[in-house]
Amino acid sequence: MNSHFFSEQKGNILIVDDLPDNLRLLSETLTERGYEVQCAINGKLALMAVQNAPPDLILLDIKMPGLDGYEVCTELKSQASTAKIPVIFLSALDDVFDKVKAFNVGGVDYITKPFQVEEVLARVENQLTICRLQQQLHSQNFKLHKLNQDLAHSNQELEQFAYIVSHDLQQPLQTITGFAELVLSLKSEINLEEEADEYVLPILEEGIRMQELIKNLLEYSRVGTKRRELQPIDCNLILAETRKQLHHCIEETQAIITHQTLPTVKADRIQLGQLFQNLIGNGIKYCRPGVIPQVTISVEEKPGEWLFAIQDNGIGIKPDYFDKIFQIFQRLHTVQEYPGTGIGLAICKKIVERHGGRIWLESEFGVGTTFYFTIPF
Template sequence: MESTIEENTLINKLIYSHKVNILVVDDCPNNLRVLSSILTQNGYIVRKALDGEIAISACQKILPDLILLDIMMPNMDGYQLCQYFKQNEKTRHIPIIFISALDDVLDKVKAFNSGGADYISKPFEVKEVLARVTNQLTIRQLYNALTEQNIQLQKLNEELRIANAELEQFAYIASHDLKSPLQSIIGYTQLISCKYEKDFAPDHKRYLEHIVNAAWRMKRLIDDLLDYSKLGKETQELELTDCQNVLEEALDNLREEINSSGATITHSPLPKLMGDRTQLISLFQNLISNGIKFRRPQVIPEIKILAQLKNSSEWLFGVQDNGIGIEPQYFERIFEIFQRLHSYREYPGNGIGMTICKKIVERHGGSIWVESQVNKGTTFYFTIPSQ
């Protein structure tokens, strides 16, 4: 069903909270009068210009919401005037509807190439003019709303970035400052235990052991927080790194865990790639340590490290274990900070290790995910660009 003039007017009132300002540019006074009358009757504010210079001057005083532009005009034709407006920062976003007696396809193509948003052929129908005007104004309104939302989103993102940076800085400072008194607690408690052990009742010794264990647990948490907060600070530039050497250093750091658990570690040939050596060591160390820690009772941990080049653009790594596995509903949760699936007594840890892994991989431009079967094992996959 065709919309009436009254319906178009109602639409505009609903869309716009202010009077819409339209500039009509035509060297024919009669055309100006007719278009001005139609648009004014439908609630628009109309300004008129007989040539390009007057139109430019009018836009310098008040920016219109829309321009209706004739093509055949003296001195500066419609194509030239449209190009001028589109090259000007203040007027480039104003929609321009060409309204002309030229009805050839090439004329219309030239109008659109010069920056026109729409084209109306003369003689025109009133309903068509109003419909196309309403359409362009609606698009402009939606564009303005989207632009404003993007500005607000950028502002919120910047505020969030600053807040995260401040939080990471706080975590770093707080954790760093806690290490010294905590080390004193551990040291003096152990000193008391050694010096006065013979004088202790059984309960006293047990209490001291609880203090030491709690202090060591807190120290591990602080160390993990420091590692996490360092990832938010400026890091070294990526450089060519041999993942074979990275793995060997990670295994050296885990030598005690590997020996005490009897774990076997195997790996395929590992590549050289652009990376942060220190962070990659931490990545492999965390993933291998998880495979050892979350082992099944009476089952010796078996961990395989795999690497495969994909599409010549990135390396796919896998760290596979034969441990207790993870239920599918927890696949995403394990990458969130402080999220634990088991009690500390069952499997000690602070719920930060996998968050660190995710941050390291993303810092290298890759992604990380998990596949797992309960009581069969887990494989953590991650990608890193090959160059």
């Protein structure tokens, strides 16, 4: 076996045994294999050695004068600084009771005397490998935790940036759209040629579309940046408010909205209203040509949560888009086909997760879609 292998397997081992022959045999064998070895002839000296230079593993005899192996292991496991050191018991005691006791006090393995050297080496290497893997896992988990913290901080900064930028863009856009409207209203008085409509109207239309985009971006960023305390909210009142807000498009499309009696949930009132408005509004907006939109809101009590369903008879969504539809700026249709910004469902997902719930959908293309979301009790 080469020296490179030894360097990889190297570890510090404490051997505790009151028989000098056992100490000598194990010490020489482990040293030859590249391990650093300490020896102690009784339990008291073993505890002192561990405190002075904690080993990577302990080979511990049970029957010793003074403190026996069980007492030594119990003492080691009671101290935070030594509790994680693996202990392999070496003993002539072969009764099941003794072995069970050894594991109960914290041992990781048990070798019966007289032992075979190769067996001891194999079990030592196995335990040290387990320790190294646990240390690597702990290190990787720590790094992952740090990365998650950094990512959360970056996301928070990004949301704050989006909020500030969106907020600051509103004023110049209002000026642009305001002047475009003024020019159109005064065109007869200032002898503006009719052909100018094709220049002014696009300015107004695109300005309005940008205002809508900024409004939705602000709503999306606010879900993460404004943390309100959740309060009991009657969903029937939220639905009534939503119907008022959607009154124009309900009348225009003659949409039919039906619902069960809805529960009271712990929620952010404003965000819950956004959730209902976006999902019901989508059910009306994405209707099939010549088909009156129908939206049904139902709810079912599940263990620990309410399961809401908002079902429509619209154009439906192909399964390929199920995973993408809740991502921000993911649009499945052109603005000319169905106006929108591609942010609404991303807002819905963020709101539901902010409340500790889940959101998903079922859909049949050309038939309709059902959005499901949960809100914990």
